[in-house]
Amino acid sequence: MAQHDPRLILLDPRDNVFVARMRLAAGETVDTGAGPAVLDRDIALAHKVARQPIAAGEKILKYGAPIGVATEAIAAGQHVHVQNMKSDYTPTYHLEDERKAGAVQ
Template identity: 60%
Template sequence: MTDPRLLLLSEKDNVLVVCRRIEAGETVLVGGHAQVLEKTVALGHKLARRPIVAGEKIVKYGAPIGSATRAITPGEHVHVHNLKSDYTKTHVIAEAGS
């Protein structure tokens, strides 16, 4: 069972896509397990579907999009702090007020 605010694009994926902003402190269900989010996760960002080990390929749309730079737990936000592109440099645009 997975939270309805999360979308699985392909059965091959090890990440889920956030369908609407989820605030820090909210609980999400990932694979039937409850996970409290430490930080707000924006629309379109990714959460780990299962444990991901350092160096493992991150798979979205059924295709690898990069590699984990460290271990990632189920329900954890997957983004530039723990994911690197295997194809292009990663660029970060700071949000206003950051």
């Protein structure tokens, strides 16, 4: 893949997600290295953004390792978080409880 948007970090070349280096606004266009993608929502610092389309059931790779599975199809540039992935490490209901308490965005 070609060079990607400098506001996004690629932690490992095997990853299918980037990590945001800063807050990004919904509607902004980012370069994924395979072409432009429009962000579907505001992206918080250190949150994941799909590097490429990810099929439902496909593993989410970060640091070159699986961290969870997509619960629905995810487009390039889409926020990857509890709304569309299930963690391999933290039960999603715990994350949802934290989000409701304001601890997770």
